[in-house]
Amino acid sequence: MGDFNHGHIQWTSLQSTGREDQEFLNLVQDSFLSQHVLEATRGENVLDIVLSSQNEFVDNVKICEPLGCSDHNQIHFIIKVKGERNRKIRYRKIFHKGRYKDMREYLAKIDWNNTLKNKTATECWNILKSEIDCVVDKFVPLKKQGKRSKKKHLSKEAIRKIKYKQMMWKTYRHTGSEEDYSIYKEALNQATAEIRNSKRSYEQKIAFNIKHDSKSFYAYVRCKQKVLDKVGPLEGSDGNIITEGFLRQKT
Structure with a gap:
């Protein structure tokens, strides 16, 4: 899956007008790959595609609204794989x-x-x-342990506007009218602004309450870290690798 930027390929008829696009199409066919995205993912072009070695591997492909300020649509799909589910209760x-x-x-x-x-x-x-x-x-x-709860920084108003934005996107995809697209863009802007305001309010709240509720503050800071702090294995004086917590502390 990815943005291959070959917008002149007609995937339903397997035809192309550009040289580079035709070369890519030939490569896909020579590799016996199946392409599953048939609707436009940016404007009127199919730029983002999903390839698989077997057609039955991918199912239920849906083109959804863009994520955030991106001008590319999201692609949701199901990958069919067989395997044993190990549902360990935590x-x-x-x-x-x-x-x-x-x-x-x-x-x-x-x-x-x-x-x-x-x-x-x-x-x-x-x-x-x-x-x-x-x-x-x-x-x-x-x-x-259950499923993850909703994001704490999203207010009820932000969630409401997100749902309205999603509904307007579905309406636009169904009708394809410029008027419905304008309504969707307005809903997108309102949802984005509300998410930003909601996040700012939540951060100010936990910052002001840090003396009384430091746990929430540091939990929020940790969840924003891209790399979690972790002490790796150490080498002891005898040259052996130490992985046990107490011995590492002692070293």
Whole structure:
């Protein structure tokens, strides 16, 4: 899939008027590839195409509205592949619902003096870590992870205008009239402006509340990072690669 910029190819009749376009068409045919986009993706031209080695691999191709300020339409399609689905259920701990009083009582009953007696620092750490993991598993409830929630920076008004913009695009694609296209462009501009205002308001809100809710602020900053900070494996003094978290910290 991509923008191949060969707008003079008629994919329904497999004909072309330009030399470079004809060479590309010959290449596609000689490679026994199928081209699945038959509607215009920019203006009246088919510039963005989807190629596959077997025609039945791609299904339900839809030409949708442009994304943002792009002048190319989106292409939605389904790739048919066979494979086993491994739907692993994921859980996360709900720490704000933890029974911390019970945790303290549980840990207070442990005879730490005898438990840690004559132990090295590493052994003490492993024992402490094991007990903390135990009480967390025992007293902090789990919740099944669901689908991602909607973007928090989008207000209800922004979502409403996005849906209206999408509806106007479908209307224009159905009628093809200049009037409906003008209505769509106006809806696009309004939706873009509302998204920008909604995002600015949300960022100002979490910035002003950073003293009372720093978690939301830093979570938003992290989600905007293109590269997540992560400590990679280190080489120990013996030349071996260290991947375990505690040993890396110690190194």
